[in-house]
Amino acid sequence: MGEIVFTEKQEALVKESWEILKQDIPKYSLHFFSQILEIAPAAKDMFSFLRDTDEVPYNNPKLKAHAVKVFKMTCETAIQLREKGKVVVADTTLQYLGSVHLKSGVLDPHFEVVKEALVRTLKEGLGEKYNEEVEGAWSQAYDHLALAIKTEMKQED
Numbered sequence: 001m002g003e004i005v006f007t008e009k010q011e012a013l014v015k016e017s018w019e020i021l022k023q024d025i026p027k028y029s030l031h032f033f034s035q036i037l038e039i040a041p042a043a044k045d046m047f048s049f050l051r052d053t054d055e056v057p058y059n060n061p062k063l064k065a066h067a068v069k070v071f072k073m074t075c076e077t078a079i080q081l082r083e084k085g086k087v088v089v090a091d092t093t094l095q096y097l098g099s100v101h102l103k104s105g106v107l108d109p110h111f112e113v114v115k116e117a118l119v120r121t122l123k124e125g126l127g128e129k130y131n132e133e134v135e136g137a138w139s140q141a142y143d144h145l146a147l148a149i150k151t152e153m154k155q156e157d
């Protein structure tokens with residue numbers, strides 16, 4: 001793959017919006033997971049912390065951890081795309097991500113579901129600061145990270 005063009009502006013937009021969402025992790029984690037389940041109700045049973053409940057739990061540590069990982073790693077990916085023109089995830093981290101998702105039964109289309117949930121959560125959190133440029137920057141970074149994880153999952157298969 002050739003060099004990826006990810007601008008300073010895009011990097012700044014991703015960083016700024018993560019700073020805003022970070023101020024209320026319980027709220028936005030809940031929103032993020034509610035969106036995932038609204039789009040793909042069947043995804044519920046993949047998550048250990050959702051399997052035995054009817055409602056998305058508020059302030060659940062594992063739920064918050066997953067939401068934070070998705071946002072934070074996407075943000076880190078944005079920084080790398082701008083600095084290096086590619087995604088750099090430590091091999092051990094990528095192997096871990098590959099095996100966790102493979103074991104949990106995650107499939108390629110689920111990554112699109114999570115992306116849509118991420119976009120909707122940004123919309124909710126940013127209000128009038130949300131626009132297509134913000135969405136584009138997050139989407140681009142997320143797609144690169146998701147591709148790295150999906151590729152690793154296929155290698156472990």
Ligand code: HEM
Nearest residue numbers: 046047048065066069070073100104106110111114145146
């Ligand atoms: C677990 C990151 C996408 C489902 C994990 C873990 C990480 C992680 C780091 C380990 C547990 C933790 O630290 O919370 C990511 C990242 C993603 C992504 C960075 C995308 C860029 C997805 C998608 C799905 C998914 C698309 C399916 C809809 C799960 C499940 C677990 C998990 C079911 C096990 C959690 C549990 O049951 O406790 N993910 N994930 N992830 N992930 Fe993801």
